[in-house]
Amino acid sequence: MKTTKKYWIALAIGVIATGFTGCGKSSSTSQGDRTANALATYVAPGEKDEYYLFYSGGHSGQVFVAGLPSLRHISTIPVFAPYPGTGYGFDEASKKMLGGFAWGDMHHPALSQTDSKYDGRWLFVNDVANNRIARIDLRDFKTHQILGPIPNSMGNHGSSFVTENTEYILCATRFSVPLPKGRVADPKDYEKEFNGMVSGIKVDPQTGEMKVGWQILTPPFDWDLGSTGKGPSSGWAFWTNYNTAMAHDVLEANATQKDRDLCAIVNWRAAAQAVADGKAQMMDGVPIIDPAKVPGILYFVPIGKSPHGFDVDPTGKWVVAGGKLQPATTVLNFEKVQAAINNKTFEGNFRGVPILKYEAVVEGEVPVGLGPLHTQYDGKGFAYTSMFIDSCIVKWKLPPWSGEEKKDLNKVVLDKVQTHFATGHLVVAGSDTKNPYGKWLVAMNKLSAGRHINVGPAEPESSQLIDISGDKMKMVAEAYTEPEPHFAQILKVSEIQPAEVYPKDENKDPNAVWDKAQTGVTRNGNQVVAKLTAIRSRFTPDRIDAQVGDTLTIYLTNIEQTRDMIHGFGIVENNINITVDPGETKTMKLKLTKTGVFPFYCTNFCSALHQEMQGYLVVWKTGEGPANPAPAGATAQR
């Protein structure tokens, strides 16, 4: 199983030169299959998909929502970047959530769970670049909280892993830096001065509100991907690591010399308990656990080689690491892990953290092919691993294996289907729950390389839908996805009932106005407040007078209660555009610096008289123009 570096370089060049022919399965489809595949994925006009597919949007910072089996993109949920289409990042509430950042690198979406099953409440997503976590509420498919930058955390990549009952979202750092953040040390002193961190983000069970609970200090390894346990592995979490060498430069070579990297096995329940027991020290406002001083929280296990995914199966017994630079997946038996911990079957320790003896915990290495990254499960005893270099999905059988199979684990590799190209993440419907839906697998490919009509050099990614209901996998559809999905979640449509409108009586915004009598423009010093309603096809009032030097606050309430009656509000040459959904109130604030008459208008097509839905913001010279009445109870200062 061990491979030399030379072999790998030769292989990589070979693979690139031959144009990703790893799986050798023809992608041409017979006429009969075409019809069957078309019917399997066809959602006729007026009919609806059976599943939601929540794609992370990578460095676009957004979540894309598609339907399955049609694979059609249905909507975009803006999270870490402004999105004028829904006015996200232009009104005060979303601006505040974005915290001054104009982008994020969104990776691994995770649906909230209760009893290791999706409960349809929230979707959590992480931002690698700015160390943040966001919560999307599935009642309205909108971002409601962005937490971060998380203190003492750099490169929030090993995230967002939800625990069995959404007690925590667990994260681990991809990068290590001198801690606390802001401290400077020479990267040459990387081993001594830099540290990584595992973070437990506490989730309020009622509101979903997140806060940093505790952190576990780690060596400056580059934590990669992980997952949380269930069943026998309940209370545990797992992360791979690709830099046991603790290299700080030319990682491509310097971090890839070891045959095995130390991966993390974390007892998060014990960590929470240790903090409660006062065994943590504070750093930057967060209780930090030093695992060398508090035993029983962190263990290492060596896994080959530069591993990537580390995925717990639906039973919670098997934990599979994708070898990335080793043509095999490594299967850990968690019962053996537990026994090794209890019996102290260690092969040493690293900085005071025990290293579990490899042979004592590993069930086997399954020769799946080149570049195994992530593994997903169908709940029927099968695993599906994405192969980055081979460009395919491999289906294989989880243990228990027969004696014959154990002798030659090639026998448990059951099927391969080629993907186009270089599959990164893959998702099987419900794989991270204890009862996967199975049925569909979506391969998220890093390269589409001309599979689509030519759209110039900035090519989209490709997503491919694979039917896994039979013995053999069947590729049935393909679609192109905005940059760049890193993992996805699939949720049955029937499990949630999102709102159609915001009901009037649930609008708690103190500045919401619902009828004409409450609308109007008032002045208090140089603060001008306009309260407007929007309804087909007018803003009330449709004139706002203010002066240079004023701060203008506009509260706009869409008083419609009819679904899809969304209004927009754009002010020309003032960089303001928001949309308000039926029953929603949004707040805009602008500092007026130039005189002029600035039309505002409805930007979200609403009705036959949408064009007529307009008005004027008149910005007079300071001290000129009609005086706006002062708000009731306030003293006019002018």
Next chain:
Amino acid sequence: MVQQVSTFLRREFRFLHKPLNPWSRLLLLAAAVTIAASIFFPLWKMHLVAPQYSDGLDLYIFSYKIQGGGLNGQHLNEINGLNHYIGMKPIQEADFLEMRWMPFVFGLIILMTLRSVVFGEMSNVVDLFAIYSYFGSFSIASFWYRLYTYGHSLDPHAPVHIKAFTPRLIGVEQIANFREHSFPQAGAYLLCLSVLLIVLAGWFSRKEQSA
């Protein structure tokens, strides 16, 4: 001639003083219950369907209130919102004076029905039928006049100018992009049933011997 008129009047007098047998009284009692029950059901429903409102917008008319379909009666607001484009006055309960006196009249008719159960004379049934028919016809006419007024007092300053019209009382018709279905509902059917019960009450006692 005089003889004939006199015979007719005598027969009529005898007819009006016929006692009601127990069956007739039971039917009248049933009629009273039916009228009372009708209050709890809509009398009429208008159902408006357009391409973008494929499930339709509903307006329910009760004897004492108007109610829109949808969450919190939202359909009524929506219908009013749409009607403002053609300058139609918003439909609001406060404008329907009849909704204030209708429950009162219902009560009166129920009392008259119970009175005929107790007094048990054919003349009570005739009284009841006459007043009830008058009230019924008046209500329908008044409802039609409502529809006529809504369709004929359109604001000339409205965004969309259309010819004055009267929405159909019963049946289906196309108004701009909407297909309007207007039909009686359970409440109205219960009232019809009560009329039938009253007629049957008279019928079953038509051969009783007058006292």
